[in-house]
Amino acid sequence: MPARNARILIIEDEKGIVLAIDGWFRHHSKTLSGIVLDHAPDLASGMDRAKDAHLIILDLTLPDSQDPMETLKRIPELRQRAPVLVLTGREDSDFPPDRNITVLGVSEYGAEAVLFKSMMQSPEGMDWLILSMQAALLRRAYVLKHGPEAIAPN
């Protein structure tokens, strides 16, 4: 059976981040020939392209969604199509004062993980992103195969 192409959608307006991810994938293009990277610079086009995606990387501050809270609220809609990883430039502690991004994004809106852009400055940070992508993809496959109750706590 021929290998399927997996589409990874990056909804991100910062070119540097997109180039960093794209560069990593290009560097390993031989190994990752079955993965197609797609890029949407704003939330509206991201929502359009999400239907074909198998994994979505979402920036919280986008040109058409400056309020990170508003972007967070779109996660449930996005994750019906594919698992969502949140990538943000905001530090966890100053957002918002009572609840941090990780707790809000993961527990309340259903993101698979929250990663910080400052992490992307090191090769280890890129490894985190790649491994989080891997974990999110496998978990989605597991849930689809065995049902959501398979990972429900108790």
Place this chain on the structure above:
Amino acid sequence: MLDIAFTGARSRGNTRSPQKRPRTGLAETSTILCNSNAMRDILPIQRHMSFHATIQSVLAAGGVVITGAATVAVSQNIGVFTAFVAMGAAAGVFYSFLAKGGGLLVENRRTVKARIIVGMIGGIGLPRLGELFLPWFRQITLDPILLIMAGFACAWLSYSIGHAVFQKLDKRENAIAATLARAAEKSARIQDDASTQRENPDN
């Protein structure tokens, strides 16, 4: 059957020991993946270096430099002194770099012991070796041809070491890429099948 195993706890202390490493089910990790120690368990090659190993590396590297410098200080030859310090520093940096191969080495008691032994041998042995080559060092500083030859030899050695190390790092990255490729292929197949099923429930 799960493809991946997680430990959800953010543990302190010896996370290397399987006995002390708490293991939890997938369900408990549905929260914060990136903040969890657990990600180590699915790294194709473990590459985190502990605080203790860092200290050992720094001490060993410092030992090499200090002993090298001290040996030459005894010889009271200022010209060769520079060469010795440079050698000690290079050896120390090289050793730290290899040890920091936290990236390259799977850390366990044996590798930590090996680091200490290598550090001791490096710290005592290298300056002794340098002492043996003292006349040769003197000659090198006087003969420009020898100096250039030695320069080339050093450059070649550095290049070989650097090349080998980066090749190994690249291999590690490739391992990560390969696991992602497998996960993506599997997930895409299952996701596509599920959406086809949703669109055509009769099939």
